Amino acid sequence: MIIDIHGHYTTAPAALGLWRDRQVAALEDPSLAPSRTDLSISDDDLRESIEANQLRLMDERGIDLTVFSPRASFMAHHVGSFATSAEWAAICNELCHRVSRLYPGRFVPAAMLPQSPGVDPATCLPELTRCVEEYGAVALNLNPDPSGGHWTAPPLTDRYWYPVYEKMVEYGVPAMVHVSTSINAAFHTTGAHYLNADTTAFMQLIQGDLFKDFPTLKLIIPHGGGAVPYHWGRFRGLAMALGKPTLEEHLLGNVFFDTCVYHQPGIDLLLEVIPTQNILFASEMIGAVRDIDPWTGHHFDDTARYIDAAGLDEAELGAIHEHNARTVYPRLDALLKRQGR
């Protein structure tokens, strides 16, 4: 079985974006505010948006199941207040939940949190609770920079974030550390901000001792870990300079990397440098890079091909495709077992 742990609902029906436009416009003129019931998306609309896109490509690429969360760049936690984010997250999470019910063997939801800059992350717990208990979410996306590129939040090792971690540990759900749109002109969203956030988060974790307080907490660094595996020697050396244990001891019981690296040499490096048990298959399809690579004739984000070509043995392939995900996402494993898989 191949589990893609990093999919977003990037192809949601246009009505969702139009509703969001009205919500944003209402920040200036509250009389424009849409109600939840103004958004009408039928099951057929959902099916059409999924079957022509993610499901088609999953079938073409042999991906059995995708952990599916709202579109990352649309989270836009910097917009409006907590109330804005709360309503928007509720709507987006409900859509992913509905997709998972339409295709119960193929999509499993992960929660978007209603984060807002400067607002106590504990405010996100009701939505997280709903997603886990009512929607069957097996993970969540945690934005280390709800300001959208201004990086005003404390590091991930700060007690500021502990209410979220406590709930994660209680539920047994991991978090993917994933930023949203950059409103800082210096940072292109998917070409700079996403990768920078991955690198930044990993270095924050090196500097702190978060997993002493939360030994069972699990975090996934997406996009192949940003710059981290490429600079593994640098990070090993920085950990030494900071008087920390080895990265294996300090972080690799709790931190995992996905395979969203869009060329063969990058995947080869990831597989060479990072222990197999810390790598989870993912493509973030349909996402930042949607074209066909003219050098290969295949989609840049068809990461399954790179992994197939990397010369792994069957046990390693099984770990990266399936078994590591079942370990890191225990609620996913339980669901699969209930489904007889």
Add this chain to the structure above:
Amino acid sequence: MIIDIHGHYTTAPAALGLWRDRQVAALEDPSLAPSRTDLSISDDDLRESIEANQLRLMDERGIDLTVFSPRASFMAHHVGSFATSAEWAAICNELCHRVSRLYPGRFVPAAMLPQSPGVDPATCLPELTRCVEEYGAVALNLNPDPSGGHWTAPPLTDRYWYPVYEKMVEYGVPAMVHVSTSINAAFHTTGAHYLNADTTAFMQLIQGDLFKDFPTLKLIIPHGGGAVPYHWGRFRGLAMALGKPTLEEHLLGNVFFDTCVYHQPGIDLLLEVIPTQNILFASEMIGAVRDIDPWTGHHFDDTARYIDAAGLDEAELGAIHEHNARTVYPRLDALLKRQGR
């Protein structure tokens, strides 16, 4: 010959740091302001700081010559006003100049600019002029984020920066794009901010068309290009999505990467992905990572070893060790020719 294009004077005599402490203290209490003449560092002090450190390691590692600039993390352009940076840059540049005169075959200066957040970069031109015309600087360091991790400056493709580029083209000096200390708690200076800046700068260059306006401008992205080579497929795909030419056509006539990547798999990936003519030997020694790697028994930053072990042929080695630097740094080439090298 082996040319290291990325060295900083990280081992300057302690008197320099003490003078800076007084300068910073004077921002609160101007009566504490030190004068230039309060700083007294003898040639013997300089020799001691260099011979026990950079020169010793250069000899051990077979590095003939280092392009030598003031300590990057000490530039701290966010501190004080333009006047603060102007005095500090003048002092730091003069020290690198003196080192280069003491060891004329071994160190060649590169300029630090007196940047200051929100201040027109044209204010940096008198210092750049002095460094090139009086000190023989062959390059400069350009900080894309003088705010120190708040990223308040326009992208590098903005006309804001054009006065510096015009002078660079006039003189034939390249710039290394290099940030300084992060004062943003989210970003560790050498583990996140440096690498993020490299990635950010490259993506800014993809988004713009800077080299249409400056076809002979040359920029070096340090630290092996941050996350860029590891994610080369992503960047190729993003360039396509933005309707830009291929990266080769769009950027690689003007953008170069150094080899400050501190483990073998990272160097191997850099050499595999980036064309040989775009790679310049560097170690950034003595810098962010000073320890010996317990896995190899050698210093993490002994990048010459990784390159030696990468299986390059003689022509490729010569290009990376020497010839590319002579092409990208024409004033260095001219100096070497005057020295009969």
